[in-house]
Amino acid sequence: MTELRIGFIPLSDAAVLIAAAELGFAEREGLSIQLEKEASWATMRDKLAFGVIDAAHLLAPLAIASSLGLGPTPSARLTVPFALHLNGNAITLSMRLWEELAQPEDADPAAIAGALAEVVKRRSRAGAAPLTLATVFPYSTHTFLLRHFLQPAGIDLDRDIRLTVVPPPYTAEALKIGAIDGFCVGSPWNNVAVASGTGRIVAIGPELVPDAPDKVIAWPEGRLDEVAAGRLIRALKLSGEWCASPANHPELASLLAEPRHIGVEAAILMNTLRGRLPVRLGGPVKATEAYLRFGGEVHRPSMEQARWTYREMVAAGQIADAPETERAALAVYRPDLFDRAVAEDRWSPG
Template sequence: MVATAVLAARRPGLRIHALRIGYVPLVDAAPLLVADAIGLFETVGIRVTLSPEASWAAVRDKLALGMLDGAHLLGPMPIALAAGLGGLSARLSVACGLGANGNALTLSNRLADALDGPATPQGFAQALRRHGAPVTLAVVFPFSSHNYLLRHWLAAGGIDPDRDLRMTVVPPPMVAARLASGSINGFCAGAPWGSHAEALGAGRMVLGSGEIWPDHPEKVLAFAEAALDRAPEAAIGCTSAVIAAAQWIETPENQPELLRILKQAMPHQLSERELGAAIEGRVPGPALRFRPATFPRRDAAAWWLGQMRRWGHVASEVPTEDALAPYGAALWHAAAQRLGEPEPPPPPPPPAYPRESIA
């Protein structure tokens, strides 16, 4: 059993450390939620307090100000903090990945109806013309996989996201309600918010982020370097518990318990059907995956950085080595060794379109 493997990893006489880890209530926080709910953190001899946060900005601020030891983060966020974007900087170390795929572009019913067939970059450009009125699309944070994958996809259809439509930021728990109110025409967000928007009748999911980049790395677990310096053994133990939780999640007989854990952690009255849609493959594109995503990919981080430079979010004078410094594999290897967990195979390479009509 997974729990037995983690128990074997516990070091006799380990000093008990307490860690405070922030997360945004999303389905891809499941490895953290499961590790807490089934006692894996306790098994490795650490006390973890999970702190639910209302937005990615709140997670960033608390991490930068030392109010959190670690956090569930968007893949580009450690890069943004290393580069001092948004006026805040922090030295982080990425311990492991938490999920792959899982985001969806959800459009208002009117805009979805304007699509003539499957959602392609060119088809969406035509839908914008058919729609007529100005279009506002929301992403969950400026420095997010959602933003950069969506921008890349839009540009492949000749759409300049900074000129041809309005891009705005809405925290994940608010996107479905904002779509229902008509204040936005669509959003790209992680599960379960696309499924929730459909359940409300506010719109339809038309594109999965895994259709832009199959099995792309999504969220990560990262520790503040101060916390890592203070309690390196606790960080390794925490990481091993999270990797073990990813194993547990992808064991089919655990799915009913997984949905119960997720339902308890979510702030809204979401149905198990909504919560399970991305895991069970009832969304556009590849399903949300956990165990294959645990290894932190520096090459994926380099693609995020390239997009951040492309859209003018990271200046050219910021050294690449500094921006990518949070991404290493030492923590993952130390934790995975205790579990006998092999390094998962890499995902497909990042997307490259043959021609774009904008820079």
Template sequence: MSAPELERLTLGFIPLLDAALPIIAREAGFFADEGLEVALSRENAWSTLRDKVASGLLDGAHMLSPLPLAMSLGLSRAPCETLAPFILGRGGNTIVLSRHWSEGMNDIGEEHDPRDNARRFAARLHTHRGEPPRLAMVYPYSCQHYQLREWLAGADIDIDRQVTLGALPPPRMVEALENGEIDGFCVGEPWGSLARHRDVGRIVASGAQLWPAHPEKVLGVTASWALRYPTTLAAMIRALHKASQWLGASPEHARRAQSWLVLPPYLDRSVAHLESLAPDAPPAWQSLVGDPRPTAEIMSHVAEHLDQHMRKHGRLLDMRTLSTCYSPAHFDAATHQ
């Protein structure tokens, strides 16, 4: 194999559990094994991370799975063709309501249909006479936004009239709920379980129950970067693949990974409440060790939401862009599939 075109690169991440694979790849030496010296840059907002990747300030990043497609289509910013050559995690989102709004609701679990809590929320809204409750999601083009809307719509809640939706960076969610700035949110772990741990909110639904096995985070790089540095991209994919296989190999590896995630440059105190890194369990049912190979087909549900948005603005989703964005070609070339 040829040496990577770049020896040093910087990847962005948002402090979430599904940033684990880049962190593991760096701390366990899998990037180094592939001839890469990788710095990880902690970002606090998806819009900031997006703009840094598009402008070349970051070589790539841990991204929301719909974000590369939204960037390629020019949604919320100038078009920037972006690729998602590796799936970093599936599931992991939770819908949390404040103690006031979740009163009388079920704790989420396998035996409870998350739509039951949505119907209880709807019943409360029908008798509510004050300001609509304020619900936060992380970014307009995100699985969290779409899952929250589906959860509300499934109980016939008028999203435009009975609630107020807004975007908030994941690290701000728990504090905003505790301070009364918002009344609930949909976010990736560890922020939902942290709200429950602090007793400021209740997890009333899981994204993994609403969308089983959906790709939640991906590696994102611009198409121009991938074209310029194909060997570097292949090395990065192999390192992340090795990190996923290593994480799933033993409970001891999961414990060691957790010890890396709690370091200040990464997730710091936001994961201190977790007894162990066991993401593939309720309430989040998060998988970091599943099949990392992307395809357009597994992004079809997300694509439907983006298509609906574009139709409202007189545009149609370009299926060629969808297929290019989530093509498995780079993954297959790197792993020789």
């Protein structure tokens, strides 16, 4: 049995990894996965870079950034052979700010962003401090989604808003105590803020960027040999198919709800898995099966996903566009490893 230490952040999109480790999919492939729960992406990046863990549930843009040597940690060339999901994020504002916007319950994200732009202008004219919005890490799909939400309304994320970083499991509490005015994060933390009565979801990921790439499995280049890599990819693929089935969602929600995993009520997790999100406590529900996608081709780390991520990093001013930089960024993604592992698959999910 090959033992692997794999880090994860308490998020619904870690479901495929958690289920693979806990429900026998890894064992079928001769793997024993030791899950290591972390709160922040910075810690996860550092543990990967210094070889403390073998692989990680990781932000796709962070995998590219680390490989390009961006940030304070020494450059760590990473391999991305598996995409964990598509979508799964949302933008939530404090109830105080939502009430100030004075928007109807059925307002779409564009209308809400327009009203937010007016609040930003009023605060600027009054000499008030700018609104503080949180992302989970600079190199993240969440940062890009905030830009897609705000920029069409004329809000400059670098000039008009104070953008800060809050680790995912702390976002709802940061909103509750007034440390931030809103955030973009993966489920279930938007739903936790709603359930506490302190947050109002104003946009979900698919409304801003349909099928946005987000989290991946990554490991330092060469850390896993070809045999171990194939086994892990196959175990995750099987788990992804199992997680995608609505019939398995009650069991999955209960598994994720355990304190050693996400530690949030199973009912809240069921809502995220079913794509039924109350936008505020006692309020209407946004419903879409595309909210958090697992299974099938979702898990193949395609070049299209890599290019989208690279272009968003360029648009955000995080990297300068250059042919050699693009080649290095795209090389992080390894659909060839995924394809080879899947071609050897001999199991089917039960």
